[in-house]
Amino acid sequence: MRTTSPFRLAAMLACLAAVLAAGRYSPIGDYVQAVKNERSASIAFDEFGASDQRQLEEWIRTEASKLREPPVDAVIDRVWKAIPGYNGREVDIGATIAQAKAMGLKPGGNPQDFPWVFREVAPAVQLDELEPAPVYRGNPNKPMVGLMINVAWGDEYLPSILNTLRDEKTKATFFFDGSWLSKHLETAKGIVKEGHEASNHAYTHPKMSALGEARQRSEIARTEALLKDRLGVKNKWFAPPSGDYNGLTVRVASELGLRTVLWTLDTIDWKSPPPDSVVAKVAARAEPGTLILMHPTATTEQALKGIIRAVRAKGLEPGTVSDTLSSARAERRKP
Incomplete structure (x- = not known):
């Protein structure tokens, strides 16, 4: 067997150490x-x-x-009748x-x-899935208030009312009496053009419950034809004049594709109360889902800005009937 001399072994070890050192410290090693x-x-x-x-x-x-916040189904309430759902x-x-x-x-x-x-x-049950029943308010979980303005006479206060709505960046629902609408189409077109909602208030402002089925149907259908054909509106609400209706009214309106809607809070502005008293009333009683009834009167002309601001001060947002009664969520406003 061939052996390696001690000198040769030492040389090999020194070489190996040099290689290792080069690998650690040379550019290659780096x-x-x-x-x-x-x-x-x-x-x-x-x-x-x-x-x-x-x-x-x-x-x-x-x-x-x-x-997670669960949806709320639309229901028929013993007191408030049809209450819309809430997402x-x-x-x-x-x-x-x-x-x-x-x-x-x-x-x-x-x-x-x-x-x-x-x-x-979305809730499992929506408002349009309920049996025909009137609506008096929106869902109490929705921080909105509906502004209803029933129009059956005059137009002298409408420009000022529209200016206030424009200044406050607020929309409302105008329920037009058909006989008024036929004489003030240009005014109504201007209202719709500004983004407000136009809806049905019968044709001759009758006491609906005193009418037979044919006459009730005619009162609603004639105004609905004006809304559709002359204003290009696809409407879904009927507000009976003076809030007077019966079961027949609700059924006829439903057969015409409309749900009967009334109000939660009446300003009684047609009696000309002081504007400050109307604002105070709204400030005290407005709640989520409240529908506020007004007319184009001097009282509403002077009180409207205060009404809107009183609603917002309570963390609620004023808007149309459709927006208030829809199940879509709304964020609570910071007062």
Whole structure:
């Protein structure tokens, strides 16, 4: 067997040490070490990111279950008759996670400050699925108030009323008497053009409950034809003159595609009360879902701005009857 001399072995060991040293301290060694460090850092980042992502998703799902608000079905109430439903809401988990990742957020902190993405959940029963019944108010969960303006005489106060609605960036529902509408079509067109809602108030302002079926049908249908053919309106509401109706009225209106609507709060402005008293009345009694009845009178002309601001001071938003009675959610206004 051939053996290696001690001198030769020492030389080999010295060479090996030199190679190792070169690998550690030479430019080549620096490159090798950099690659190793980068790979190590990448692995550590990936492991942290995946863990953090799992924690974020778990936290979002846990908190989301606490934020869900169930929808409220439309019902027939013994006192208030037909009450519309109200959409619930739930967190859109996928959209919230995607948004949180895009913003580089991590789990924890105050859930109220988190950028949740919500989606609405419709009730199982909607207003139009209920049997024919009048509506006196919106859903008490919806922070809106409906402005109803019944128009059957005069137009001298309408320009000022419209100016106030425009200045306050508020929409209302105007219920037109057909005989008035036929004589003031241009005024009505201007009202619709400004984004207000136009609805049906019969044709000759009769006492509906005193009429037979044929006459009731004619009163509603004639005005509805004007709304559709002359104003281009697709209407869904009928407000009986003086709030007078019977079961036949409700049925006939329903057969014509309309739901009978009345009011929650009457300003009685046709008796010319002081405008300040009307504003005080609204401030005291307006609640979520309240429908406020007015007419184009001097009292309403002077009180309307105060009415709108009194409603908003209670965290409610004034608007049309359709907006107030829809199941769509509305955010409570900051007073």
